[in-house]
Amino acid sequence: MDHWQYLLVLAACLAITAPLEFFGAGVYRQAWRTAAAVLPVAAAFVAWDAIAVAAHIWTYNPRYVTGWELPGRLPIEELLFFVVIPLCGLLTYNAVNAILARLRRVRTRAEAPRS
């Protein structure tokens, strides 16, 4: 079970943020736009990660990862990390934008002169 730990942490992040999709225009519903924002950054961070692992700046505890690796000895979990955490960030930003826009509409309506 220990080997699934890193994957389970990432799955929990996705599960907790999933309801945020219901706000505004959503993130998963705009899959192409999401991919265009997430993937270039993920590519840069995967490169950084691979260099850091090669240079022994940080490593992954073999106890808590599945052992499935990408070239460059990167655990598959790391690739998912660079997709999952930005997704959580986008979902948060999408929801906060939607909530602030709603509040603004309510306030404008309340301030509008009644005729």
Add this chain to the structure above:
Amino acid sequence: MTGLGYTVPAVLAVIAVCVMEFAVLRTGLFRRAAYWFSMAIVVAFQIPVDGWLTKLSAPIVIYDDRHTIGVRFPFDIPVEDFLFWWAMVTAVLLLWERRRLRDRGKKLS
């Protein structure tokens, strides 16, 4: 504890993201309240998640202390991680925002 391997690239990543916004993309993201609210929420969730990944009692990610400044807070999170996460999430939000502004411009014209 030279900080060369992690601290320096983490600071450079933050600078690179700022350059990306101020010199190239100019989305105005940093002037949006929604951005700062979102980042506050992201950091609030980063602490338990990253805290779990980096806890010294059973670490998932193991850092060589010679490459950090050696400050681990809160829990056992190397402070460099906050720069790393900030750069990663902000870069994605910048690309997202650029696309949104571009689409809005198309609709207006």
